[in-house]
Amino acid sequence: MALLEIKDMHTNYGVIKAVRGISFQVEQGEIVTLIGSNGAGKSTTLNTISGLVPIAGGEIWFDGQNITKLETHDRVKRGIALSPEGRQVFPELSVEGNLRMGAYTVSKETLEAEQKNAYELFPILYERRKQAAGTLSGGEQQMLAVARALMCRPKVLMLDEPSLGLAPLIVAEIFKLIQRINKMGTTILLVEQNARMALSISDRGYVLETGKIVLSGTGAELAADEKVRSVYLGGL
Amino acid sequence: MHFQQLINGLAVGSIYALVAVGYSMVYGVLKLINFANNAFMVAAAFLLILFYSTWHLPYGLAIILALVLCAAGAVFMERASLNPIRKKNAPGISALICTVGYSTVITNLLLYAFGSQTIMVPFVLHLPTFELWGAVIDPFTLIILGTAFVLMVFLTWLTYGTKTGEAMRAISQNTQAAKLMGVDVNKIITLTFFIGTACAALSGIMIGIYYSAVDTTMSFTIGIKTFAAAILGGIGVLHGSLVGGLVIGLLETFVAGYISAGYKDAIAFIILILVLVIRPSGLFGKPVQSKV
Structure with a gap:
């Protein structure tokens, strides 16, 4: 099936x-x-x-x-997670805030574990974690959009x-x-x-x-x- | 004299701020001006009169019932009318005029039930006034300031310190993306209507007690001023509503005290127009971004 x-x-x-x-x-x-x-x-x-x-x-x-x-x-x-066309990150939330939103439906433990994974996959996001997502470059926003969609496992x-x-x-x-x-x-x-x-x-x-x-x-x-x-x- | 005006201005201003918060919170999640906000504000004062003076319910219970009923009324409006309009992808103006409709119906129901005369709003605590630095202080102004302060702290915590608040901000920045995060957007919108309207309703009760009177025209006179306060501060921004409310409250009190009570509304609006010419999105509002 x-x-x-x-x-x-x-x-x-x-x-x-x-x-x-x-x-x-x-x-x-x-x-x-x-x-x-x-x-x-x-x-x-x-x-x-x-x-x-x-x-x-x-x-x-x-x-x-x-x-x-x-x-x-x-x-x-x-x-079912979708990383939408045009990235659609939350521009005024920080990178961390965006990732937290990605984990909206899951437990705090999953959030922490997945956040670690995300920073391992996308080290640039760790560097930018306190930055508002709207200030990231296009490539960084794309990585954030993908990382965010992965947060809910x-x-x-x-x-x-x-x-x-x-x-x-x-x-x-x-x-x-x-x-x-x-x-x-x-x-x-x-x-x-x-x-x-x-x-x-x-x-x-x-x-x-x-x-x-x-x-x-x-x-x-x-x-x-x-x-x-x-x-x-x-x-x- | 100055101190007296300052205290009075702060009291009126913080009441305005709480009504402005009602406009602002709903605007934040829906980009909708809820014109029924002011009708619910006035309705709360009338309901308090009904529950306490006519039905003789305990005072505290009467207040709580009035608040909950108004908030539930707003939730009904959202579920029964605004939500179906949104679902059909109607232009924003349809929802807006729908709230104007609710506002008119509620105000007319109040007119029908209570008449057009000014009614006294009951207050059970008989607190003695006292003097401070040459000003005569009505202790109720301190209750107003305290209530407004506590509510603003609560709302700030809710918006910036909780998961629900983060979802509200996410919806306000990108509703579709918020859905994709698993946010039940309609649930958050309902909650926002409930909290925002409860704040406006509480303000209606406080302003009724403060002036010892309520009549249905306050829905317009105070409604338009508090709406102006929300715009002045930057609608959709929580602390913007606070500052906007305080500025309008202080301005009109000082103008009434030092120039003439007849000019107070005009001067408040002249300041509003000047601010908007210089900063179109309000004192704390973000410049409008057009999406590509």
């Missing part, structure tokens, strides 16, 4: 059908990537799974239970465009960290425009086009696919 199973999911923004009946699974321990161009419905998919936008049809199953009707905070309690970590707007060196660093987090036992569902990088670390991937899944396969298969290469990997 898959950890996360999406069955014929539809999401609308007003009259716009952003996601039109997609189905996919994420198995325990995997890194799965959704690739696709702007407006393909990738972020909408993650936002629907986390309950931020209402589902228009279909079902979401997580850890053997139907969570389609749960509120966002209940989904977080069950182990999620079973699945969803990352929405973690490389967006970052310098290439920092992108490489973020992807290394994603692999490390995965090796430590967290399942990853990744949405990326940087398809080459994403597919290179993924077990499997799905290609979205205008709200539908048009292709799926292992990371290597997709990276080798003629169409994926020409459309999403810039023909290289």
Whole structure:
């Protein structure tokens, strides 16, 4: 049984059908990537799974239970964390305060243990721990967003465009960290425009086009696919 | 004379501050001006009269009942009307006009039940006035100052020293991200309405006792001044409301004492306009950031 199973999911923004009946699974321990161009419905998919936008049809199953009707905070309690697009750190809270918010649903002991982990994974955050998050650089904010999402010990970590707007060196660093987090036992569902990088670390991937899944396969298969290469990997 | 004005100004100002806190806390989490805040403020004084003078309940119980009822009324407004409006992604102005509607309905209910005349607000402690540095001090002003001080300390602790307070601040900075942290946003909003309205209601009772009178027009006259206090200090900022309330209270008391009582409201608002021209987000408000 898959950890996360999406069955014929539809999401609308007003009259716009952003996601039109997609189905996919994420198995325990995997890194799965959704690739696709702007407006393909990738972020909408993650936002629907986390309950931020209402589902228009279909079902979401997580850890053997139907969570389609749960509120966002209940989904977080069950182990679904999202590091949202555009980082969305709390600008006026300190780095520490942001991490504390990440551990909102868990015990104080878990908070302390996870905070230690976070500072080990992201030493720069320890240096900046007293600083207001709004004063961090883009890369540091991205690391904070990922660290914050990990604080509640999620079973699945969803990352929405973690490389967006970052310098290439920092992108490489973020992807290394994603692999490390995965090796430590967290399942990853990744949405990326940087398809080459994403597919290179993924077990499997799905290609979205205008709200539908048009292709799926292992990371290597997709990276080798003629169409994926020409459309999403810039023909290289 | 100066000391007398200072004490009176501080007493009125700290009452204004507590009403301003009601506006400010709700604005902090919802970016909504709750115009029903002032109606609940006045309603509390009337409820005290009903519970104590008409039903003869013990005085302390009458106060507590009045506070809880007003706070529960605000929670009802949030659950029955504001929450459904938010869920439908309506523009902020819809929720705003909804609170104006509640304010009008409550004020009219009070008019219907108690009439338009000024009613005396009962006070059971008969404390003798005393003289201090040439000023005649009504001990009740000290009760006001003490209550305001204790409540401000409590609210500061709640906002900056508790997990719930951190969640409130998180919601105010980014509601969506707060949801993703597992915060039950609606629960926190409900709590904020409850606490903010209870503060305003307590102020309504204190101001009724202080002036020994309440009438429904106070919903507007004091409502608009305390709203101004919240804006002056920087709405959404706790200590801003405190300073805003004190500034308006002191200003109007000094103007009434040294110039003329007829000018006190005008001068308070002239200062407000001047401050806003120089600092549009208020004394302690943060400059507006537009999100990209």
